[in-house]
Amino acid sequence: MFIYFYPMKKYAFTIIILLSVSISSYAQKYLLPNEEAIFSFQTKNNKRVVLAKDKANAYIVYRFGTAQKIEFEFPEKTKDSWTKFSYSFYLRGGGAQNDAMDLNYVHFSNKGYKYTIYDKQPETGITITNLKTNKETEIEGKPKTRKGNLIVFRDNGLLKITE
Numbered sequence: 001m002f003i004y005f006y007p008m009k010k011y012a013f014t015i016i017i018l019l020s021v022s023i024s025s026y027a028q029k030y031l032l033p034n035e036e037a038i039f040s041f042q043t044k045n046n047k048r049v050v051l052a053k054d055k056a057n058a059y060i061v062y063r064f065g066t067a068q069k070i071e072f073e074f075p076e077k078t079k080d081s082w083t084k085f086s087y088s089f090y091l092r093g094g095g096a097q098n099d100a101m102d103l104n105y106v107h108f109s110n111k112g113y114k115y116t117i118y119d120k121q122p123e124t125g126i127t128i129t130n131l132k133t134n135k136e137t138e139i140e141g142k143p144k145t146r147k148g149n150l151i152v153f154r155d156n157g158l159l160k161i162t163e
Helices: 002-026 079-084
Strands: 035-042 048-054 060-065 070-074 085-092 101-110 113-120 123-130 136-140
Touching: 060 079, 079 085
Parallel strands: none
Antiparallel strands: 035 048, 048 060, 060 070, 085 101, 101 113, 113 123, 123 136
16 A cells, blocks of 8 residues: 555645646736836736836836736837837926925827826826827826836936927
8 A cells, every 4th residue: 555655645746736837827927037027016906017128128018917817918029119108207306395206107008098107106006098088097006016116217218208
Protein backbone atom coordinates (compact mmCIF):
# COMPACT_ATOMS: atom_id res chain seq x y z
CA MET A 1 0.00 0.00 0.00
CA PHE A 2 2.79 2.42 0.76
CA ILE A 3 4.06 2.04 -2.79
CA TYR A 4 0.53 2.56 -4.17
CA PHE A 5 -0.15 5.77 -2.18
CA TYR A 6 3.27 7.33 -2.66
CA PRO A 7 2.77 7.91 -6.43
CA MET A 8 -0.80 9.13 -5.78
CA LYS A 9 0.49 11.79 -3.39
CA LYS A 10 3.15 12.75 -5.89
CA TYR A 11 0.59 13.05 -8.70
CA ALA A 12 -1.90 14.89 -6.48
CA PHE A 13 0.70 17.57 -5.78
CA THR A 14 1.48 17.88 -9.50
CA ILE A 15 -2.23 18.09 -10.36
CA ILE A 16 -2.77 20.82 -7.77
CA ILE A 17 0.15 22.82 -9.19
CA LEU A 18 -1.12 22.42 -12.76
CA LEU A 19 -4.65 23.45 -11.77
CA SER A 20 -3.48 26.57 -9.98
CA VAL A 21 -1.27 27.56 -12.93
CA SER A 22 -4.10 27.03 -15.43
CA ILE A 23 -6.60 28.95 -13.28
CA SER A 24 -4.21 31.87 -12.87
CA SER A 25 -3.60 31.93 -16.62
CA TYR A 26 -7.31 32.62 -17.16
CA ALA A 27 -7.09 35.78 -15.06
CA GLN A 28 -6.25 38.65 -17.34
CA LYS A 29 -3.27 40.78 -16.53
CA TYR A 30 -3.30 44.52 -15.93
CA LEU A 31 0.34 44.55 -16.98
CA LEU A 32 2.16 42.36 -19.45
CA PRO A 33 5.78 41.34 -18.66
CA ASN A 34 7.13 44.00 -21.06
CA GLU A 35 5.03 46.81 -19.52
CA GLU A 36 5.20 49.19 -16.59
CA ALA A 37 2.40 51.15 -14.98
CA ILE A 38 2.46 54.90 -15.41
CA PHE A 39 -0.66 55.59 -13.34
CA SER A 40 -3.21 53.32 -11.71
CA PHE A 41 -5.95 53.34 -9.12
CA GLN A 42 -8.91 51.36 -7.90
CA THR A 43 -12.38 52.80 -8.49
CA LYS A 44 -15.05 53.07 -5.83
CA ASN A 45 -16.74 50.11 -7.59
CA ASN A 46 -13.56 48.04 -7.03
CA LYS A 47 -12.45 48.02 -10.64
CA ARG A 48 -8.92 48.96 -11.62
CA VAL A 49 -7.74 51.66 -14.01
CA VAL A 50 -4.26 51.21 -15.44
CA LEU A 51 -2.41 53.48 -17.82
CA ALA A 52 0.68 51.53 -18.87
CA LYS A 53 3.45 51.69 -21.40
CA ASP A 54 5.86 49.28 -22.97
CA LYS A 55 9.19 49.46 -21.12
CA ALA A 56 10.89 50.50 -24.39
CA ASN A 57 8.16 53.14 -25.06
CA ALA A 58 6.85 51.13 -28.03
CA TYR A 59 3.23 51.85 -27.04
CA ILE A 60 0.85 53.17 -24.38
CA VAL A 61 -2.33 51.38 -23.32
CA TYR A 62 -5.33 52.02 -21.04
CA ARG A 63 -7.03 49.12 -19.25
CA PHE A 64 -10.17 49.05 -17.12
CA GLY A 65 -11.72 46.10 -15.31
CA THR A 66 -11.12 43.48 -12.69
CA ALA A 67 -8.33 40.96 -12.25
CA GLN A 68 -10.69 38.35 -13.71
CA LYS A 69 -11.78 40.40 -16.73
CA ILE A 70 -10.36 43.42 -18.52
CA GLU A 71 -13.56 45.16 -19.66
CA PHE A 72 -11.98 47.80 -21.84
CA GLU A 73 -8.52 48.13 -23.37
CA PHE A 74 -7.51 51.00 -25.64
CA PRO A 75 -5.87 51.17 -28.19
CA GLU A 76 -4.07 48.45 -30.12
CA LYS A 77 -0.53 48.02 -28.85
CA THR A 78 1.19 49.81 -31.73
CA LYS A 79 3.73 52.62 -32.02
CA ASP A 80 1.04 55.08 -33.13
CA SER A 81 -0.88 54.51 -29.88
CA TRP A 82 1.00 57.52 -28.45
CA THR A 83 -0.82 59.80 -30.92
CA LYS A 84 -4.22 58.67 -29.61
CA PHE A 85 -3.62 60.23 -26.17
CA SER A 86 -3.00 63.81 -25.06
CA TYR A 87 -2.03 65.41 -21.78
CA SER A 88 -3.09 68.66 -20.15
CA PHE A 89 -2.45 70.24 -16.79
CA TYR A 90 -3.06 73.31 -14.69
CA LEU A 91 -0.51 74.42 -12.12
CA ARG A 92 -0.99 77.26 -9.65
CA GLY A 93 1.25 78.10 -6.77
CA GLY A 94 -0.30 78.77 -3.40
CA GLY A 95 -0.28 82.03 -1.58
CA ALA A 96 -2.18 84.27 0.80
CA GLN A 97 -5.16 84.52 -1.56
CA ASN A 98 -5.43 80.94 -2.84
CA ASP A 99 -4.44 77.32 -2.38
CA ALA A 100 -1.89 75.66 -4.62
CA MET A 101 -3.31 73.48 -7.39
CA ASP A 102 -1.75 70.78 -9.55
CA LEU A 103 -4.34 69.26 -11.90
CA ASN A 104 -3.31 66.60 -14.43
CA TYR A 105 -5.32 64.96 -17.20
CA VAL A 106 -4.79 62.33 -19.90
CA HIS A 107 -7.40 62.29 -22.68
CA PHE A 108 -8.37 59.89 -25.45
CA SER A 109 -11.44 59.31 -27.62
CA ASN A 110 -13.00 56.05 -28.74
CA LYS A 111 -16.26 55.25 -30.54
CA GLY A 112 -18.02 58.53 -29.79
CA TYR A 113 -16.79 58.94 -26.23
CA LYS A 114 -14.04 61.06 -24.74
CA TYR A 115 -12.21 59.62 -21.73
CA THR A 116 -10.42 61.91 -19.31
CA ILE A 117 -8.27 60.30 -16.65
CA TYR A 118 -7.65 62.86 -13.94
CA ASP A 119 -5.37 63.30 -10.99
CA LYS A 120 -6.44 66.39 -9.03
CA GLN A 121 -5.00 65.48 -5.67
CA PRO A 122 -6.60 64.30 -3.54
CA GLU A 123 -9.20 63.33 -6.20
CA THR A 124 -8.60 60.81 -8.96
CA GLY A 125 -10.89 59.15 -11.48
CA ILE A 126 -12.20 59.14 -15.04
CA THR A 127 -14.78 61.31 -16.75
CA ILE A 128 -16.43 59.72 -19.78
CA THR A 129 -18.22 62.15 -22.09
CA ASN A 130 -20.69 61.11 -24.78
CA LEU A 131 -19.59 63.33 -27.67
CA LYS A 132 -23.11 63.42 -29.21
CA THR A 133 -25.06 64.37 -26.08
CA ASN A 134 -22.27 65.84 -23.91
CA LYS A 135 -23.59 63.67 -21.06
CA GLU A 136 -20.80 62.94 -18.59
CA THR A 137 -20.31 59.83 -16.49
CA GLU A 138 -17.98 60.10 -13.54
CA ILE A 139 -16.04 57.10 -12.25
CA GLU A 140 -14.45 58.08 -8.98
CA GLY A 141 -11.22 56.54 -7.80
CA LYS A 142 -10.07 55.71 -4.31
CA PRO A 143 -7.24 58.20 -3.68
CA LYS A 144 -5.36 55.88 -1.32
CA THR A 145 -5.03 53.27 -4.10
CA ARG A 146 -3.31 55.71 -6.50
CA LYS A 147 0.08 54.57 -7.80
CA GLY A 148 2.29 56.62 -10.08
CA ASN A 149 1.28 59.98 -11.51
CA LEU A 150 0.45 61.81 -14.72
CA ILE A 151 3.00 64.59 -14.13
CA VAL A 152 5.61 62.51 -15.99
CA PHE A 153 4.01 63.66 -19.26
CA ARG A 154 4.96 67.32 -18.67
CA ASP A 155 8.55 66.78 -19.64
CA ASN A 156 9.02 63.36 -21.24
CA GLY A 157 7.72 64.34 -24.71
CA LEU A 158 5.71 61.12 -25.13
CA LEU A 159 2.25 62.75 -25.28
CA LYS A 160 1.09 65.87 -27.03
CA ILE A 161 0.38 68.57 -24.45
CA THR A 162 -2.92 70.39 -25.01
CA GLU A 163 -4.69 73.13 -23.13
